[in-house]
Amino acid sequence: MRIICLALGLYQLAVLAWVVLSWVNVSTAHAVGKVQAFLDRIILPVVRPIRKVIKPIRLGGGLLDLSPIILLLGLNLLQRSIC
Numbered sequence: 001m002r003i004i005c006l007a008l009g010l011y012q013l014a015v016l017a018w019v020v021l022s023w024v025n026v027s028t029a030h031a032v033g034k035v036q037a038f039l040d041r042i043i044l045p046v047v048r049p050i051r052k053v054i055k056p057i058r059l060g061g062g063l064l065d066l067s068p069i070i071l072l073l074g075l076n077l078l079q080r081s082i083c
Contacts, residue, residue, distance in 0.1 A: 005083040011042075012075050018043045019068050047071060 018039040026033045047067045054070060056063035 001082070005079060008075055008079040008082070012072060012079075014039055015043055015068055015072055015075070
């Protein structure tokens, strides 16, 4: 059970890092770009279905994607119910 709780906590940190790194535009050859690519591979498959249900909100000239927030809330609820 501790391993599952640890994995959920690490995944939450990965989602937060993914959100912060999404604001930075770097080449995939750069070390940060490689981290971004790794995080994309582990987080996008979980975020895509959420995005289909909850579309990004238009704010002025940009979009606000709520799917990472919903994912973090869901992970937090799951972690609280299990751990």
